[in-house]
Amino acid sequence: xxxxxxxxxxxxxxxxxxxxxxxxxxxxxxxxxxxxxxxxxxxxxxxxxxxxxxxxxxxxxxxxxxxxxxxxxxxxxxxxxxxxxxxxxxxxxxxxxxxxxxxxxxxxxxxxxxxxxxxxxxxxxxxxxxxxxxxxxxxxxxxxxxxxxxxxxxxxxxxxxxxxxxxxxxxxxxxxxxxxxxxxxxxxxxxxxxxxxxxxxxxxxxxxxxxxxxxxxxxxxxxxxxxxxxxxxxxxxxxxxxxxxxxxxxxxx
Amino acid sequence: xxxxxxxxxxxxxxxxxxxxxxxxxxxxxxxxxxxxxxxxxxxxxxxxxxxxxxxxxxxxxxxxxxxxxxxxxxxxxxxxxxxxxxxxxxxxxxxxxxxxxxxxxxxxxxxxxxxxxxxxxxxxxxxxxxxxxxxxxxxxxxxxxxxxxxxxxxxxxxxxx
Numbered sequence: 001x002x003x004x005x006x007x008x009x010x011x012x013x014x015x016x017x018x019x020x021x022x023x024x025x026x027x028x029x030x031x032x033x034x035x036x037x038x039x040x041x042x043x044x045x046x047x048x049x050x051x052x053x054x055x056x057x058x059x060x061x062x063x064x065x066x067x068x069x070x071x072x073x074x075x076x077x078x079x080x081x082x083x084x085x086x087x088x089x090x091x092x093x094x095x096x097x098x099x100x101x102x103x104x105x106x107x108x109x110x111x112x113x114x115x116x117x118x119x120x121x122x123x124x125x126x127x128x129x130x131x132x133x134x135x136x137x138x139x140x141x142x143x144x145x146x147x148x149x150x151x152x153x154x155x156x157x158x159x160x161x162x163x164x165x166x167x168x169x170x171x172x173x174x175x176x177x178x179x180x181x182x183x184x185x186x187x188x189x190x191x192x193x194x195x196x197x198x199x200x201x202x203x204x205x206x207x208x209x210x211x212x213x214x215x216x217x218x219x220x221x222x223x224x225x226x227x228x229x230x231x232x233x234x235x236x237x238x239x240x241x242x243x244x245x246x247x248x249x250x251x252x253x
Numbered sequence: 254x255x256x257x258x259x260x261x262x263x264x265x266x267x268x269x270x271x272x273x274x275x276x277x278x279x280x281x282x283x284x285x286x287x288x289x290x291x292x293x294x295x296x297x298x299x300x301x302x303x304x305x306x307x308x309x310x311x312x313x314x315x316x317x318x319x320x321x322x323x324x325x326x327x328x329x330x331x332x333x334x335x336x337x338x339x340x341x342x343x344x345x346x347x348x349x350x351x352x353x354x355x356x357x358x359x360x361x362x363x364x365x366x367x368x369x370x371x372x373x374x375x376x377x378x379x380x381x382x383x384x385x386x387x388x389x390x391x392x393x394x395x396x397x398x399x400x401x402x403x404x405x406x407x408x409x410x411x412x413x414x
Binding site: 038039119 | 333388
């Protein structure tokens with residue numbers, strides 16, 4: 001039972017960490033200074049949320065675990081983030097679309113998670129929700145600006161929807177740990193968030209004059225991240241992120 | 254004999270590393286103080302933003318300040334709930350922020366306006382209300398970037414959070 005809770009917390013932490021890590025790659029590469037700062041601020045918020053979750057997991061697990069044990073000492077198969085977040089950043093339009101899909105999910109997810117029966121998880125959710133509200137405002141404004149922009153910007157946003165849509169389904173599949181924690185009121189049923197998420201997507205895309213696939217029951221989506229079956233891309237992320245700890249185990253600043 | 258008041262008094266010397274005119278009490282970061290013994294205290298602090306790198310520097314500075322005052326046993330605990338809000342910033346703190354060149358939070362979060370972009374943020378340099386938002390994300394997580402259309406200077410705005 002504790003194990004399921006730790007797995008659930010790590011799943012949430014891994015999503016925030018991998019998303020934050022990908023966004024940090026934009027540091028110094030943003031199209032304009034303000035966007036560069038926005039993306040790195042959002043990266044920082046995500047890594048901060050990941051730390052809060054990793055710290056809690058380490059306390060529950062004991063055995064000399066620290067918040068650093070999970071990002072630095074686990075291998076690919078132990079990471080539980082959804083595939084969407086480990087995909088390469090691509091162009092600015094691609095990163096934005098990834099952000100928008102995930103921010104819209106996180107907004108509704110944290111809203112519901114505030115009612116978790118686990119007080120610590122609920123308090124992290126309340127704190128993170130305030131930050132995700134900014135993230136969603138940023139990504140949806142850009143989706144609207146570029147979607148309802150020039151022919152070229154619209155085409156790029158439309159291409160990004162086509163590329164990432166198939167990775168959005170996994171957000172709403174419950175993992176084994178998630179199901180176990182749902183029965184105790186600790187976790188949120190991700191499937192219950194789907195109508196809320198679709199409404200946010202539909203409203204924003206309408207304003208952005210963008211089209212997107214109509215949702216059908218039983219439609220096929222990419223999945224695997226929540227069970228540890230990843231794309232090749234996460235290997236490159238971990239190779240860079242874990243290099244120092246693998247070369248000098250236990251190194252501290 | 255240590256008391257909460259004495260500790261609070263000592264902590265007046267600890268400032269935010271990013272905004273040195275604000276003490277951590279002006280920021281509303283100190284949530285509680287427990288006296289554990291003759292030279293032992295537990296300080297409860299709350300993070301402003303989840304990823305704010307200033308938090309570990311603040312914890313270190315609290316420890317160093319209290320040790321220098323003879324309080325050798327300092328435990329610092331993080332308290333996440335209730336989540337930090339700019340509503341806890343003191344009025345004195347807001348005045349100091351403005352004088353430092355950073356526009357202070359303009360409303361209480363309980364009275365969230367319909368659209369945050371409609372909030373008028375006066376320029377801390379010339380007091381003009383003819384200002385415009387450049388970016389919701391500024392030099393640190395807690396700030397947005399504005400520009401004054403009268404004196405033409407860009408300035409930081411401490412976001413309502």
